[in-house]
Amino acid sequence: MAIITLTTDFGYKDHFVGAIKGTILNNLPGISVVDISHAISPFNIQECAYILKNAYRSFPSGTVHIVGVDSELSPENQHIVVQVDGHYFVSANNGVISLITSEIKPEKVVELNIPNINSGSFPVLNVFVQAACHIARGGKLEVIGKPFDALKELRQFEPRILNNGKTITGNVIYVDNYGNVITNIQKSLFEAYRNGRDFEVIARTNKLKTIQESYNDIINFDLDKAQRKGPGDALALFNSVGYIELAIYKSDLNTVGGASTLLGLNYRDIVTINFL
Known part of the structure:
Protein backbone atom coordinates (compact mmCIF):
# COMPACT_ATOMS: atom_id res chain seq x y z
CA MET A 1 0.00 0.00 0.00
CA PHE A 148 16.07 20.50 -12.51
CA ASP A 149 19.71 21.09 -11.56
CA ALA A 150 19.52 24.15 -9.29
CA LEU A 151 18.73 22.48 -5.98
CA LYS A 152 19.24 25.12 -3.30
CA GLU A 153 21.82 24.20 -0.71
CA LEU A 154 21.85 25.29 2.91
CA ARG A 155 24.76 24.54 5.17
CA GLN A 156 24.14 23.14 8.59
CA PHE A 157 26.23 24.31 11.46
CA GLU A 158 29.26 22.05 11.70
CA PRO A 159 31.04 21.33 14.99
CA ARG A 160 34.55 22.73 15.21
CA ILE A 161 37.59 20.91 16.53
CA LEU A 162 39.90 23.25 18.47
CA ASN A 163 42.91 23.18 20.78
CA ASN A 164 44.63 20.32 18.97
CA GLY A 165 41.67 18.03 19.39
CA LYS A 166 41.05 18.83 23.06
CA THR A 167 37.91 20.86 22.41
CA ILE A 168 34.75 20.40 20.34
CA THR A 169 32.40 23.34 19.94
CA GLY A 170 28.93 22.77 18.58
CA ASN A 171 25.58 24.53 18.36
CA VAL A 172 22.03 23.92 19.41
CA ILE A 173 20.10 22.80 16.33
CA TYR A 174 16.74 21.79 17.81
CA VAL A 175 14.59 22.12 20.93
CA ASP A 176 12.04 19.32 21.35
CA ASN A 177 8.59 19.20 22.93
CA TYR A 178 10.05 18.62 26.40
CA GLY A 179 12.47 21.53 26.11
CA ASN A 180 15.38 19.13 25.59
CA VAL A 181 18.20 20.78 23.65
CA ILE A 182 19.80 18.85 20.77
CA THR A 183 23.26 19.81 19.59
CA ASN A 184 24.95 19.06 16.28
CA ILE A 185 27.70 17.06 18.03
CA GLN A 186 27.29 13.41 17.12
CA LYS A 187 28.38 10.48 19.24
CA SER A 188 30.72 9.28 16.48
CA LEU A 189 32.60 12.61 16.49
CA PHE A 190 32.77 12.70 20.28
CA GLU A 191 34.20 9.17 20.47
CA ALA A 192 36.69 9.86 17.67
CA TYR A 193 38.36 12.59 19.73
CA ARG A 194 37.80 11.39 23.28
CA ASN A 195 40.53 8.73 23.33
CA GLY A 196 39.45 7.56 26.77
CA ARG A 197 39.86 10.99 28.39
CA ASP A 198 37.61 12.56 30.99
CA PHE A 199 35.60 15.48 29.71
CA GLU A 200 33.20 18.25 30.59
CA VAL A 201 30.19 19.45 28.61
CA ILE A 202 29.75 23.21 29.02
CA ALA A 203 26.57 25.10 28.15
CA ARG A 204 26.60 28.68 29.41
CA THR A 205 27.41 28.33 33.12
CA ASN A 206 26.45 24.66 33.32
CA LYS A 207 29.00 21.83 33.39
CA LEU A 208 28.29 18.12 33.04
CA LYS A 209 30.96 15.45 33.29
CA THR A 210 28.94 12.43 32.15
CA ILE A 211 26.98 11.60 29.00
CA GLN A 212 24.26 9.02 29.56
CA GLU A 213 22.85 6.48 27.14
CA SER A 214 19.28 6.96 28.44
CA TYR A 215 17.41 9.40 30.67
CA ASN A 216 17.06 6.90 33.54
CA ASP A 217 20.84 6.39 33.64
CA ILE A 218 21.07 9.56 35.72
CA ILE A 219 19.52 7.65 38.65
CA ASN A 220 21.56 5.39 40.90
CA PHE A 221 18.85 2.95 41.96
CA ASP A 222 21.14 1.54 44.67
CA LEU A 223 20.75 4.76 46.65
CA ASP A 224 17.84 5.73 48.84
CA LYS A 225 15.31 7.86 46.95
CA ALA A 226 16.16 10.90 49.06
CA GLN A 227 19.80 10.69 47.92
CA ARG A 228 19.25 10.05 44.22
CA LYS A 229 19.30 12.46 41.36
CA GLY A 230 15.87 12.74 39.74
CA PRO A 231 13.27 15.17 38.38
CA GLY A 232 14.73 18.62 37.92
CA ASP A 233 18.35 17.48 37.55
CA ALA A 234 20.28 18.26 34.37
CA LEU A 235 21.87 15.55 32.24
CA ALA A 236 23.57 15.04 28.92
CA LEU A 237 22.89 11.96 26.80
CA PHE A 238 23.32 10.50 23.35
CA ASN A 239 19.80 10.69 21.96
CA SER A 240 18.02 8.13 19.78
CA VAL A 241 19.55 9.50 16.57
CA GLY A 242 23.09 9.81 17.91
CA TYR A 243 23.38 13.49 18.84
CA ILE A 244 24.42 14.91 22.20
CA GLU A 245 21.33 16.24 23.95
CA LEU A 246 20.98 18.30 27.12
CA ALA A 247 17.89 17.62 29.20
CA ILE A 248 16.23 18.15 32.54
CA TYR A 249 15.04 14.82 33.91
CA LYS A 250 11.23 14.54 33.57
CA SER A 251 10.91 18.16 32.51
CA ASP A 252 7.72 19.91 31.43
CA LEU A 253 7.90 23.21 29.57
CA ASN A 254 4.39 24.06 30.69
CA THR A 255 5.16 23.81 34.42
CA VAL A 256 8.68 23.61 35.81
CA GLY A 257 10.43 24.27 32.48
CA GLY A 258 12.94 22.32 30.42
CA ALA A 259 16.60 22.47 29.48
CA SER A 260 15.95 25.26 26.99
CA THR A 261 14.49 27.54 29.68
CA LEU A 262 16.27 26.36 32.82
CA LEU A 263 19.71 26.22 31.19
CA GLY A 264 19.02 29.30 29.07
CA LEU A 265 19.69 27.64 25.72
CA ASN A 266 18.15 28.25 22.33
CA TYR A 267 18.74 27.65 18.64
CA ARG A 268 22.35 28.38 17.54
CA ASP A 269 23.69 28.71 21.11
CA ILE A 270 27.15 27.21 21.66
CA VAL A 271 27.84 23.99 23.56
CA THR A 272 31.47 23.07 24.25
CA ILE A 273 33.14 19.77 25.12
CA ASN A 274 36.59 19.94 26.72
CA PHE A 275 38.65 16.77 26.99
CA LEU A 276 40.70 16.84 30.18
Missing part, protein backbone atom coordinates in the same frame (compact mmCIF):
# COMPACT_ATOMS: atom_id res chain seq x y z
CA ALA A 2 1.29 3.45 -0.92
CA ILE A 3 2.10 5.89 1.88
CA ILE A 4 2.09 9.69 1.87
CA THR A 5 3.52 11.56 4.86
CA LEU A 6 2.89 15.16 5.87
CA THR A 7 5.35 17.53 7.54
CA THR A 8 4.17 21.13 7.86
CA ASP A 9 4.13 24.24 10.03
CA PHE A 10 0.33 24.51 9.73
CA GLY A 11 -0.60 23.49 13.28
CA TYR A 12 -4.05 22.05 13.97
CA LYS A 13 -6.22 25.12 14.61
CA ASP A 14 -6.94 25.88 10.98
CA HIS A 15 -8.48 23.86 8.15
CA PHE A 16 -5.24 23.24 6.27
CA VAL A 17 -4.33 19.76 7.49
CA GLY A 18 -7.89 18.48 7.19
CA ALA A 19 -8.21 19.82 3.65
CA ILE A 20 -4.95 18.19 2.59
CA LYS A 21 -5.92 14.80 4.00
CA GLY A 22 -9.41 14.98 2.53
CA THR A 23 -8.07 15.80 -0.92
CA ILE A 24 -5.56 12.95 -0.80
CA LEU A 25 -8.27 10.48 0.22
CA ASN A 26 -10.58 11.75 -2.53
CA ASN A 27 -7.81 11.09 -5.05
CA LEU A 28 -6.63 7.81 -3.55
CA PRO A 29 -9.25 6.16 -1.33
CA GLY A 30 -7.64 3.76 1.14
CA ILE A 31 -4.12 5.22 0.96
CA SER A 32 -2.20 5.59 4.21
CA VAL A 33 -1.66 9.24 5.16
CA VAL A 34 0.79 9.64 8.05
CA ASP A 35 1.44 12.84 9.99
CA ILE A 36 5.12 13.29 10.85
CA SER A 37 4.60 16.75 12.36
CA HIS A 38 2.43 19.82 11.93
CA ALA A 39 4.13 21.68 14.77
CA ILE A 40 7.23 22.91 12.93
CA SER A 41 8.00 26.48 13.97
CA PRO A 42 6.75 28.78 11.17
CA PHE A 43 9.17 28.86 8.22
CA ASN A 44 11.88 27.06 10.24
CA ILE A 45 13.70 25.09 7.55
CA GLN A 46 16.38 23.68 9.87
CA GLU A 47 13.81 22.38 12.36
CA CYS A 48 11.79 20.79 9.57
CA ALA A 49 14.90 19.11 8.19
CA TYR A 50 15.94 17.71 11.59
CA ILE A 51 12.53 16.14 12.18
CA LEU A 52 12.05 14.75 8.68
CA LYS A 53 15.63 13.51 8.30
CA ASN A 54 15.28 11.44 11.45
CA ALA A 55 11.81 10.13 10.58
CA TYR A 56 11.74 9.29 6.87
CA ARG A 57 14.11 6.31 7.08
CA SER A 58 11.58 4.50 9.26
CA PHE A 59 9.13 4.39 6.33
CA PRO A 60 9.17 1.83 3.51
CA SER A 61 11.00 2.56 0.29
CA GLY A 62 8.74 4.37 -2.16
CA THR A 63 7.03 6.52 0.47
CA VAL A 64 6.09 10.02 -0.71
CA HIS A 65 6.82 12.86 1.73
CA ILE A 66 4.99 16.18 1.38
CA VAL A 67 7.01 19.02 2.95
CA GLY A 68 4.76 21.99 3.68
CA VAL A 69 7.12 24.61 5.08
CA ASP A 70 7.86 27.87 3.23
CA SER A 71 6.12 26.43 0.20
CA GLU A 72 4.80 29.48 -1.66
CA LEU A 73 6.00 29.60 -5.26
CA SER A 74 8.44 32.29 -6.41
CA PRO A 75 11.23 32.54 -9.00
CA GLU A 76 13.66 31.64 -6.21
CA ASN A 77 11.46 29.04 -4.49
CA GLN A 78 10.45 26.58 -7.19
CA HIS A 79 8.25 23.55 -6.58
CA ILE A 80 10.23 20.35 -6.91
CA VAL A 81 10.22 16.60 -6.38
CA VAL A 82 13.41 14.89 -5.26
CA GLN A 83 13.89 11.14 -5.50
CA VAL A 84 16.56 10.09 -3.01
CA ASP A 85 17.37 7.06 -0.87
CA GLY A 86 14.34 5.25 -2.29
CA HIS A 87 11.94 8.00 -1.16
CA TYR A 88 10.18 10.93 -2.84
CA PHE A 89 10.10 14.44 -1.35
CA VAL A 90 7.59 16.97 -2.70
CA SER A 91 8.73 20.37 -1.53
CA ALA A 92 9.70 23.90 -2.37
CA ASN A 93 13.29 24.56 -3.35
CA ASN A 94 14.05 26.34 -0.06
CA GLY A 95 17.06 24.30 1.05
CA VAL A 96 15.26 21.79 3.23
CA ILE A 97 16.08 18.91 0.89
CA SER A 98 19.81 19.67 1.00
CA LEU A 99 19.70 19.41 4.80
CA ILE A 100 17.73 16.17 4.75
CA THR A 101 19.96 14.53 2.14
CA SER A 102 23.29 16.11 3.07
CA GLU A 103 25.06 12.75 3.02
CA ILE A 104 23.22 11.18 0.04
CA LYS A 105 23.14 12.22 -3.61
CA PRO A 106 19.63 12.55 -5.08
CA GLU A 107 18.78 10.09 -7.84
CA LYS A 108 16.47 12.47 -9.66
CA VAL A 109 15.21 16.06 -9.26
CA VAL A 110 12.37 17.62 -11.26
CA GLU A 111 10.73 21.03 -11.19
CA LEU A 112 6.97 20.58 -11.06
CA ASN A 113 5.06 21.64 -14.15
CA ILE A 114 1.52 20.31 -13.81
CA PRO A 115 -0.81 21.71 -16.49
CA ASN A 116 -3.83 23.82 -15.53
CA ILE A 117 -2.90 24.16 -11.86
CA ASN A 118 -2.59 27.49 -10.08
CA SER A 119 -0.62 27.16 -6.86
CA GLY A 120 -2.27 30.23 -5.29
CA SER A 121 -1.76 30.82 -1.57
CA PHE A 122 -2.15 27.13 -0.66
CA PRO A 123 0.38 25.33 -2.86
CA VAL A 124 0.64 22.29 -0.59
CA LEU A 125 -3.00 21.52 -1.40
CA ASN A 126 -3.15 22.77 -4.98
CA VAL A 127 0.20 21.43 -6.22
CA PHE A 128 2.01 19.15 -3.77
CA VAL A 129 -0.98 16.89 -3.15
CA GLN A 130 -1.52 16.42 -6.89
CA ALA A 131 2.14 15.53 -7.39
CA ALA A 132 2.20 13.18 -4.41
CA CYS A 133 -0.91 11.33 -5.55
CA HIS A 134 0.53 10.95 -9.05
CA ILE A 135 3.71 9.42 -7.63
CA ALA A 136 1.77 7.20 -5.21
CA ARG A 137 -0.20 5.80 -8.15
CA GLY A 138 3.07 4.78 -9.76
CA GLY A 139 3.28 7.72 -12.14
CA LYS A 140 6.60 8.86 -13.55
CA LEU A 141 8.24 12.11 -12.48
CA GLU A 142 8.77 13.13 -16.10
CA VAL A 143 5.01 13.45 -16.57
CA ILE A 144 4.64 16.13 -13.87
CA GLY A 145 8.01 17.88 -14.07
CA LYS A 146 11.13 18.69 -16.01
CA PRO A 147 14.75 17.98 -15.02
